[in-house]
Amino acid sequence: MYGKKECIAMLLAGGQGSRLHVLTRHMAKPAVPFGGKYRIIDFPLSNCVNSGIDTVGVLTQYEPLALHAYIGSGQPWDLDRANGGVHILPPYMRSKSGEWYKGTANAIYQNIQFMEQFDPEYVLILSGDHIYKMDYTRMLALHKEKHADCTIAVIDVPLDEASRFGILSADADSRITKFVEKPREPESTLASMGIYVFTWKVLRERLIADENDPASENDFGKNIIPGMLKDGCRMYVHPFDSYWKDVGTINSLWEANMDMLSPKCPLRLNDPSWRIYSRNPASPPHYVAPEGTIRHSMVSEGCTIAGTIEASVLFNDVKVGRGAQVRYSILMPGAEIGEDAVVEFAILAENTKIGHGAQIGGSAIDPLGTKITVIAEGIALPDGAQVAPGTTLG
Amino acid sequence: MNKMLGLIFAYSRYSGMRELVAPRTAASVPYAGRYRAIDFCLSNMVGAGITDVGIIMRDSYQSLMDHLGSGKDWDLSRKNGGLFLLPPFSYGGEQSHSGTFTGKLDALAGVTSYIAHSREPYVVLADGDCITNIRLRDVLARHIETKADITVVCSKLPVGDPARSIYYRFGEDGRIVGIDSHPERAQENESLGMFIMEKRLLQRLIQLGRAGDMVHFERGILREQLSSLRVLPYFHAGYVARLHNVAMYYRHSMAILDPAVREQLFDRNNPIRARVRDDAPTYYSDNAVVKNSLIAAGCRIEGHVENSILFRGVYVAPGATVKNSIIMQEGKVLENVFISHVIADKYVYISRDNMLMGNAAYPVVIAKHSTV
Numbered sequence: 001m002y003g004k005k006e007c008i009a010m011l012l013a014g015g016q017g018s019r020l021h022v023l024t025r026h027m028a029k030p031a032v033p034f035g036g037k038y039r040i041i042d043f044p045l046s047n048c049v050n051s052g053i054d055t056v057g058v059l060t061q062y063e064p065l066a067l068h069a070y071i072g073s074g075q076p077w078d079l080d081r082a083n084g085g086v087h088i089l090p091p092y093m094r095s096k097s098g099e100w101y102k103g104t105a106n107a108i109y110q111n112i113q114f115m116e117q118f119d120p121e122y123v124l125i126l127s128g129d130h131i132y133k134m135d136y137t138r139m140l141a142l143h144k145e146k147h148a149d150c151t152i153a154v155i156d157v158p159l160d161e162a163s164r165f166g167i168l169s170a171d172a173d174s175r176i177t178k179f180v181e182k183p184r185e186p187e188s189t190l191a192s193m194g195i196y197v198f199t200w201k202v203l204r205e206r207l208i209a210d211e212n213d214p215a216s217e218n219d220f221g222k223n224i225i226p227g228m229l230k231d232g233c234r235m236y237v238h239p240f241d242s243y244w245k246d247v248g249t250i251n252s253l254w255e256a257n258m259d260m261l262s263p264k265c266p267l268r269l270n271d272p273s274w275r276i277y278s279r280n281p282a283s284p285p286h287y288v289a290p291e292g293t294i295r296h297s298m299v300s301e302g303c304t305i306a307g308t309i310e311a312s313v314l315f316n317d318v319k320v321g322r323g324a325q326v327r328y329s330i331l332m333p334g335a336e337i338g339e340d341a342v343v344e345f346a347i348l349a350e351n352t353k354i355g356h357g358a359q360i361g362g363s364a365i366d367p368l369g370t371k372i373t374v375i376a377e378g379i380a381l382p383d384g385a386q387v388a389p390g391t392t393l394g
Numbered sequence: 395m396n397k398m399l400g401l402i403f404a405y406s407r408y409s410g411m412r413e414l415v416a417p418r419t420a421a422s423v424p425y426a427g428r429y430r431a432i433d434f435c436l437s438n439m440v441g442a443g444i445t446d447v448g449i450i451m452r453d454s455y456q457s458l459m460d461h462l463g464s465g466k467d468w469d470l471s472r473k474n475g476g477l478f479l480l481p482p483f484s485y486g487g488e489q490s491h492s493g494t495f496t497g498k499l500d501a502l503a504g505v506t507s508y509i510a511h512s513r514e515p516y517v518v519l520a521d522g523d524c525i526t527n528i529r530l531r532d533v534l535a536r537h538i539e540t541k542a543d544i545t546v547v548c549s550k551l552p553v554g555d556p557a558r559s560i561y562y563r564f565g566e567d568g569r570i571v572g573i574d575s576h577p578e579r580a581q582e583n584e585s586l587g588m589f590i591m592e593k594r595l596l597q598r599l600i601q602l603g604r605a606g607d608m609v610h611f612e613r614g615i616l617r618e619q620l621s622s623l624r625v626l627p628y629f630h631a632g633y634v635a636r637l638h639n640v641a642m643y644y645r646h647s648m649a650i651l652d653p654a655v656r657e658q659l660f661d662r663n664n665p666i667r668a669r670v671r672d673d674a675p676t677y678y679s680d681n682a683v684v685k686n687s688l689i690a691a692g693c694r695i696e697g698h699v700e701n702s703i704l705f706r707g708v709y710v711a712p713g714a715t716v717k718n719s720i721i722m723q724e725g726k727v728l729e730n731v732f733i734s735h736v737i738a739d740k741y742v743y744i745s746r747d748n749m750l751m752g753n754a755a756y757p758v759v760i761a762k763h764s765t766v
Contacts, residue, residue: 285427
């Protein structure tokens, strides 16, 4: 049915992202809006297309409706292809049985048939959890050059954060010597980015063996990678040293959005040589009223701004009334801020409505980190409402 | 369902538009920060469920073809029908007149095969450079309800340049009985160049026109047939922009800073679609000052912008002031520039310390790709 592909990508997009609380109540984490017009999944999808990978399986499971609707035919990413393109892969019933995706490795295992249609030499495993721009062709080139079975993208992380990641050690030839998932006392600061290139023949064997092992949790980080290393497979690291951020928590999502405002941020959203594609709303340009003020902020199409915006990220079709003040906040599509309302250090999900004179969040900086206020999708707050810093409503 | 075939005339180039129509036709002129004039017409058709749209072109159509592509941004990349680009010499043979043309009827005669091929029972003709938001489904419903032979969309108040416009006179029963073309002064009941009729009737009119050697539609065949056909008006009250000369272009551009005008043109229930460019949101620096302006995506604003319209990818450097101006796609305004009443076409580069001022009646127009 399809022609042969040298490399195809499998994007794990079934995660709930429970630490994003109300933001992921009705959508999987990869569908969460980011950066004024994108959703998290736009980053790995655009990286694939920009890297010349035109066949992407997107594995969905948790609350997939928003994600399925968003991806559609794949046209916004130029992934509506006759041979390849984007394929949405939820779990399905088979003739004898059917089951949910049990773990990351099991999810890929259940799609062996899908992958074999393309008779690939290599398979790129990605997740829909991170904001980064990466040329996968360079990683694939290294993989081929080393005749590797598996190549893992790694990034240097601060030592005190290393215990949150899968930590690797490698020799002078970049060959992996050790891998420990979330070590208490990390031996190195090379963290796995959850981006793997596998030689398909090797991965296929490994997935089948892993599935037949009743003790396995069917997880790449916990089972597949350590098992391959133990058996002496040729495994290499591909170092990455640009912007990469896990947006798995409210605070990290907020921080990553704020990072996009910094002129020093190495990830430039508006770089024409590596565009991030997304589904575009049909909204007119945004309008700044005579009383509006916008500083150090990003504003998308369809907005109407009559208030003051500072250090904030505004998605499409946001309305900010006269005298309102928005600082250090993220306003998702369709959010409306009433006149004289004050919104600070807040994430307002899609179509939230804030009444006149309301006070949302605040600038209280906690020693344990910024206290971000979150208002869930569709919530309407009356005039004069007060929401304390750090509250989650919804 | 009663469906329509859409035919858009996209070849007009009004000399009053000066540099703005040097690289393109009026239908392809950029408007309102992210659109081309033709986007309104196309979106009105798509909004009315039309899936079969032919674009009649004559010359200087590279810009238009580049803009429209396969039509997918308007949802017109279809298996059945979709967007058809119809340049001159599209068809050969006896039936189709081939070659270039001067009037609308003449132009239609060149695409009779395309019209015959369509399966839709109705046809809507429209000027690609007439900017408005109109529910064509309502116009068709009225057309059917009133049993008109032809329904013409018109504006009670004049909008266009009289030398480029056509006006109607009505009889006591509301039928159109007279057509005044290009008078010296503007009149009431201006034609918006939009017509709905049965396809069969259009085919017959084309045939009659060919037999009588007529090239014009309104001031030709329509005027001649007024006594035998029931031609009824449909009054459109929404905002209409016609781009017949630079002063009009400037006035209609500045009008979109008025929220009431934007509401009419960008009706959420009849969205206007533009070509997608995948720009990031616009970034405002710490020193940006922006007042009463319409700003598209992908801009970077570090200076002062007032009463202006910025298209996609525009840069305004620190210390620069842009007032009462229109800067089209990818325009760059460098440090300490002061401009007022300027229309900068695409890819204009205004280098540091320049000062340029026009006025509303005669704005300074900077041609595409110029460096100042």
